[in-house]
Amino acid sequence: MTDSAKLIEVLGNVKDAIDANAEYLTDLDAAIGDSDHGINLARGFRKVAEDLPAMAGKDIGAILKKTGMDLVSTVGGSSGPLYGTAFMKAGASAAGKSEINTEDFLNMFSAAIGGVKMRGKSEEGEKTMLDAMGPALRAAEEAAAAGKSAKEMLEAAAEAAAEGAAFTKTIIATKGRAAYLGERSLGHVDPGAASFAVIMKTVAESY
Amino acid sequence: MVGLVLVSHIAKLAEGALELGLLMAPEVPAEAAGGTADGGPGTDYEKIAGAVERVSAKADGGVLVIADMGSSRMTAEMVLEDREGCQPEAVIADCPFVEGCVAAAVSAAAGEGLADVRRAAETALGRDCE
Ligand SMILES: [Mg+2]
Numbered sequence: 001m002t003d004s005a006k007l008i009e010v011l012g013n014v015k016d017a018i019d020a021n022a023e024y025l026t027d028l029d030a031a032i033g034d035s036d037h038g039i040n041l042a043r044g045f046r047k048v049a050e051d052l053p054a055m056a057g058k059d060i061g062a063i064l065k066k067t068g069m070d071l072v073s074t075v076g077g078s079s080g081p082l083y084g085t086a087f088m089k090a091g092a093s094a095a096g097k098s099e100i101n102t103e104d105f106l107n108m109f110s111a112a113i114g115g116v117k118m119r120g121k122s123e124e125g126e127k128t129m130l131d132a133m134g135p136a137l138r139a140a141e142e143a144a145a146a147g148k149s150a151k152e153m154l155e156a157a158a159e160a161a162a163e164g165a166a167f168t169k170t171i172i173a174t175k176g177r178a179a180y181l182g183e184r185s186l187g188h189v190d191p192g193a194a195s196f197a198v199i200m201k202t203v204a205e206s207y
Numbered sequence: 208m209v210g211l212v213l214v215s216h217i218a219k220l221a222e223g224a225l226e227l228g229l230l231m232a233p234e235v236p237a238e239a240a241g242g243t244a245d246g247g248p249g250t251d252y253e254k255i256a257g258a259v260e261r262v263s264a265k266a267d268g269g270v271l272v273i274a275d276m277g278s279s280r281m282t283a284e285m286v287l288e289d290r291e292g293c294q295p296e297a298v299i300a301d302c303p304f305v306e307g308c309v310a311a312a313v314s315a316a317a318g319e320g321l322a323d324v325r326r327a328a329e330t331a332l333g334r335d336c337e
Pocket of ligand 1 (some may be wrong): 078
């Protein structure tokens with residue numbers, strides 16, 4: 001499904017997509033947060049992209065671990081430790097592998113979500129990135145079980161992530177800064193769920 | 208003695224809470240680690256890790272980390288996980304930022320151990336008006 005060179009290409013595409021969506025994500029965060037999500041993530045992925053050339057030839061686990069560490073050290077907001085932990089857990093799941101198949105991908109994705117839950121002490125339904133991640137993983141698992149191609153699997157995940165992000169509009173935040181808004185968080189998309197949907201869409205479009 | 212590290216999104220908030228805490232206990236080894244690397248609002252892993260290392264070098268009883276919320280807390284937890292096994296021990300308190308800092312500083316200055324200092328921080332709220 002993916003080797004190290006392809007992963008480096010995908011991460012470069014994610015950096016471009018986050019850059020292109022930085023204002024949109026920051027606007028979402030302005031409504032129910034502290035107006036920095038897009039700016040923060042763009043800074044993080046710029047650092048990731050800067051370090052990608054030096055990652056050529058490294059295994060997939062090492063590339064993802066470095067990606068996570070870069071995000072932790074440069075993002076500056078909650079998405080730093082959350083996405084950072086997600087990428088590091090995915091990397092640990094793929095340690096030493098120079099190529100992954102769909103089964104590896106599903107295991108990595110599941111480990112990443114476990115990391116976000118652990119780091120954020122959160123579950124789905126709290127209006128966070130998990131509300132996009134959980135449905136995306138389940139859609140990917142279903143597609144894989146149905147024998148779909150890697151691209152079809154990623155497209156299903158991207159669609160479910162977008163639906164999950166849209167769903168966050170209908171629920172009240174009980175985690176993160178937006179939880180202080182209570183019911184006033186209704187009607188707004190969670191910025192973290194939205195950024196994950198952007199990432200997942202970019203990954204799918206890279207295949 | 209136990210040392211303290213204060214982590215906040217806002218550099219001035221970490222420095223201010225620590226200033227208040229140390230009024231009653233100036234001898235406690237402590238550092239503030241607030242804001243991003245360029246001083247803006249947010250959290251910086253390296254800043255927190257550096258503060259924990261410097262304080263732990265002066266605090267043979269261990270280090271108590273007090274963080275305000277969100278990324279401060281999560282990033283502080285990552286710093287502590289990454290130095291797990293290092294001596295002296297560093298742990299995070301689940302406490303009100305200002306009152307926890309004052310209670311922890313007083314407890315540390317009295318020579319109490321890390322577990323007691325953490326407990327003091329975590330039971331700090333409302334203590335002065337009970
Ligand atoms: Mg924010």
